Amino acid sequence: MFSQSHIDPGEVASVTIGTTHFVNAVVEMDRSRLxxxxxxxxxxxxxxxxxxxxxxxxxxxxxxxxxxxxxxxxxxxxxxxxxxxxxxxxxxxxxxxxxxxxxxxxxxxxxxxxxxxxxxxxxxxxxxxxxxxxxxxxxxxxxxxxxxxxxxxxxxxxxxILAFARRTIHSFQDAVSRLNLRCPVFVTQNDGTILPASSAARLPIRTFSSGPTNSMRGAAFLTQHLDREKIMVVDIGGTTTDVGLLLENGFPRQAAAYSEICGVRTNFSYPDVRSIGLGGGSIVAKGKDGKLTIGPESVGYQIQEKALVFGGTVPTATDYTVLGNKELDIGDRSKLESTQLRADLADFQANVKSMLERIVDTMKTSPEDIPVVLVGGGAVIAPKTLVGASRVIMPDWSGVANAIGAATARVSGVVDSIESTESQTVSQVIATLSERAIERAVENGATRESISIAEVESFPLQYVANQSRIIIKAVGDFDFSRTDFECLTTIDGDTHDFDASRAGHEEQINSDAHDKEDPTEGSLSLTQNEIDEYKPHVIDRQWYLSETDLDWITTGCYILGTGGGGSPYQHMLRLREMLRAGATVRIISPWDLKDEDLVACGGGKGSPQVSIEKPYGDEMMESQRELYQYLKIKPHAVIPLEIGGGNGLQGLIIGASTNMDIPSVALSRCSNTIDTVAESIINEVGGSDSAKILFKGKIVGVERITKMGHAYGEVVIEASTSGDKGTDAVERLRIPFKNENILAKKTRAGGNEEVSLNIDCRLNILAIVPDLVCVIDAQNGEAIGTQEYRYGLLVIVLGITASEKWTCTPRGIEVGGPKGFGMNDLEYRPLGKFQKPRSVIDEFNRVADSGRIDGTLHAGGP
Known part of the structure; x- marks a missing residue:
């Protein structure tokens, strides 16, 4: 680069590196680096x-x-x-x-x-x-x-990856030093900002997925002359196409409440990016059925050796693109004069267009057309128009948008603090902490005048009066006049020895002991055909639970929890471990019990905020054992205390009876139809007469307090709509909750006002207890509990008609309806007509070949 540009190394103010080294070590499961x-x-x-x-x-x-x-x-x-x-x-x-x-x-x-x-x-x-x-x-x-x-x-x-990260970053710095560069070294992180090399060596996980983020930030830089609005960035490389939504603030939309890194569930900030196997080096071939396929196999970085246009023998996406676009000056066009290539050209172009349109549509948050910006070295293979795109833009220098994004990445300063709100308001505390975050950004290298507050999150501490945890991020442009950065990588104040013996060899100790075959090596990710053909194992009206059943029941329990009950995820893990250890969990129908059979139940109570941070012990099983021992009885079966949230699975752990299995979310994931997952759930609970989509939008506000063990609060969800006279109005949905969601009320805000949509405010209520108001994550179809509500999450709100056990008597509505929650001025108006769910046992039962299996399910599950 220096020989081509003739830039004096002394003029370089900083070096910023975007690297996939660290995440690749995990993706490739490389023992030498882990x-x-x-x-x-x-x-x-x-x-x-x-x-x-x-x-x-x-x-x-x-x-x-x-x-x-x-x-x-x-x-x-x-x-x-x-x-x-x-x-x-x-x-x-x-x-x-x-x-x-x-x-x-x-x-x-x-x-x-x-x-x-x-x-x-x-x-x-x-x-x-x-x-x-x-x-x-x-x-x-x-x-x-x-x-x-x-x-x-x-x-x-x-x-x-700490030891490997230190070695890698030391190598970066050593290369910079050999080039006679006397400037700080930064590494890009996945939120679009940069870390000093020393910080990246301490927290390398923050660089995961920084590559797509860099491309999106580069796209923001290259389109800064356009009106600032949401745009879809399509980054086409040699092997894959990464697609993400760039928000109005120039930063990528972040992922769901939880994100998976290489199959590992985490909860830190992560960009919402999806990938398909389409790139400039993608191999184009015809199957036995005569259909043309593009990728996911690719010649990758060997494109200048293997592609036809460069004298190779492998037909690639670049070859077809050059053949169809005479303006492109890539390789030797004369090497593409093949009758077969010309015959397949239209088919190739249609396939590329269809692939890109599908992934863009999947990532959109509304049906309206959205601008699409093409970047990356392989962007030339994309068509100039796409269905769903208001316009397709390929700006100058789009091929190096990734490098531009890294070079222009901003500096951040983060403050994470527990503060008292007894003598001052939350707004006053936020203002004070914002100044502290700005100072931290300046310390990290930002120019003061360029700094703005990018994120503010406030979490009132549960069961504690007047205490809130507040997290604030300030971002600004790098101050190129700074020369006071450390060039040595230090961890916790210690300069480490970067010799290879520091890491990479000791990790091999006892590695042979970890190489045994694991019966659970297979993934639970099923294909669409496998889900369509799957049948629960029900013999003589006894349902033998499988891991697949458990996965789907877990999803269903959380959706039916209407925001409360705590996440069933931990209970699912415990039950899955029991199954893998050889336990047999048998589920029976309540209608198959005898009149004299004894049924037990058990569960937990309290704010769901507790359960996500305080993993269960053995308290539930111990209480059951003590109770049975004291009463000198043994129940014939156990039924869940409630169907929603963690208690829905807690009953299965101690021995449960239930009749719910919801594969809809899993089916939507594997078939890339998450955007219609809400419709799939509605079909499973009785159709449009029984359930409705109430709202789609983004969470823009959450308020929480805890009283008497309950989480009280309200979540505000916003969706933009076109207002009168060309002005912008904003539709909002407000959901107050007491552990669970109570009602869904629609309003409209314009300027500083928020008003009801109807003169009669009661008509603004789209659904109210005892009907179910469920909030699901629009990006993965999973339910979101009240303790997981946070700013920026894209959600879908469903209303599901309550069971007639609640609504068929005045007493049921009195206890479970608005008056039961102190809302005496509101009346229950049913959302629809209740449809009794299909029973898994009734639908899939088959008779055993010989004899009848004992139908009891004892406490403890096995």
Whole structure:
């Protein structure tokens, strides 16, 4: 580059690197780049039944997850202690970890993100350093937010690549030094901002998926002369096409409430990008059926050796594109004079157009046309018009948009703080913290005058009066006049030795012990045909639960939880572990019980905020055992305390009876029809007479308080519509909740006002209890609980008619309707007509060949 441009290295103000090295190490499951990790949980009696990496792909779990320690510690949701930190136990565990040759340690404490007084994770790190100074230590609270398992997963991934990241970043800096560049080195992270190299070496996970983000930020730079609006960025490379939505602020739309990295569920910021196997190097071939296929196989970086236009022998997308566009000056056009290529040209162009139109449509948030910007070296293969695109733009320098995005990435400063709101309002606190975030951005290299506040999140602490956790991100342009950045990579204040012996070899210790075949190696991701053909295993009216059944029931339970009940995810994991350990869970119909049969039930109560951070212990099973022992009885079956949320699965763990199985969401995912997942759910619960789509939009506000163990609050969802006289009005949906969603009320806002749509305000209510108001994630079809509501999430709101057990008597409506929630001025108006769900047992039952299997299901499940 320097020889071609004749730029003086002394004139270079900074070097910014966008790299896929770190995420590729995980994707490729490369043992030479992934360290084995030990986890120390500060948890007291909780999470004992949850192995580390319980929800990971088995192969990746075997490579990385090497040790788990449970020690006393952790906090309750109100900030009080579950238990004092057991420092002696930490020292003992460190000796065990050291003896195993593990040099990467994660510390994760229950509710550690709100731990500002005891600082248990920080103290644990100090104790580890005393005993095992050569170990790398990652604190979970520095990696991700509330959500215990997801935060632990992210911290483990970060720890596994720490040593490799240090070596890589040191190599970057060494190359910069050899070029006589005396400037700071930055690495792009996945939110469109940059990290100093030293920070990236400490938190390399933040660089995951920065490649597509760089391309989107580059697209924003190249289209800055256009009116600022949402645009779809289509980044076509050599092998894949990455598609994402660029928001009006010039930053990519972030992913759902939870995101998966290489099959690992995490909860930190991540861009919402989808990929298809289409690129300039995609191989074009004809199948036995005569149909033309494009990709996903590609010649990749070898395109100048293997493509026909360069004298190779492999027909590629670039070859067909050059043949169809005489304006392109790529390769030798004379090498494409093939009758077969010309015969297939129209088919190729139609296929490319169809592939791009489908992925763009999938990523859109509304049916309206949207501008599409083409970037990337392979963008030439795209057509000039696309259905669903208001216009297709390929700006100058679009082929290097990725590099432009990295070079123009902004600097951020983040403040994450617990603050009192007793003597000042939340707005006043936010204003003070915003100034602190701006100062932090300046410290990180931004020019003060360019800084703006990009994100503000406020989380009132549950069960604590007048305390809120507030997270603010400020972003600004890099100050090219700065010369005071460190050029050495330091971790926690220590300059590390970057010799290869530091990492990459010790990870091989005991690797043979982890290479055994795993019966769960296969993925639960089913194809559309497999879902269509799947039948639950029901013999003699007993349903033998499979992992597939469990996956779909979990989704259904959360949807029917109407925002409450807590996520059933942890309960699903526990039950799945039981199944994999050989347990048999049999489900029967309540109608098959005898009059004298005894049925038990069990479940939990309280704010769902607790369950996402405080993993279950054995309290539910222990209470059941004590109860049965005291009463000297043994129930014939167990029924869930309620169908929605975690309690819907808790009954299955202790032995449950239920009749729900919802494959709709899974089917929508595998067939790329998430945009119609709401319609699929409606079909499953009785059709349009029984359920309706109430609203689609983005969460723009959440208020929460906790009283008497219940989470009270309101979520505001917004969708833009065209107003009168050319002005913009905004339709909003307000959903108040008390653990569960109570009603859905539609309003319209314009300027500083928000008004009802009808003179009679009651007509604005689209659905109200006891009918079900369900909020699902528009980007993956999963339910979202009230504790997961946060700004920016794209959602779909469904209304489902309540069971006639609630609505057929005045007493049912009195208890479960508006008056039961203190709304005496509102009346229940049914959303539709209830349809009794189909019974899995009735629909799929078949008779055993010989004899009848015992139909009882005892407490404990197996």
């Amino acid at each position: 360290a084995r990790v030990a986890v120390i949980r500060l948890c007291g009696p909780f999470s004992a039944d949850i192995p580390v990496g319980v929800d990971w792909p088995p192969k990746l779990r075997r490579i990385i997850c090497a040790h788990r320690s449970l020690v006393d510690g952790g906090l309750e949701i109100d900030g009080s202690l579950i238990a004092e930190l057991d420092e002696d136990a930490i020292r003992r565990e460190c000796e065990i970890i050291k003896s195993k040759g593990i040099k990467s340690i994660v510390v994760v404490g229950i509710f550690s993100p709100i731990d500002v007084h005891f600082k248990q994770e920080e103290r644990t790190k100090e104790v580890i350093r005393e005993v095992y100074p050569e170990a790398d230590v990652v604190l979970s609270k520095e990696v991700a937010n509330i959500g215990f398992l997801e935060r632990e997963n992210a911290a483990i991934l970060n720890a596994s």
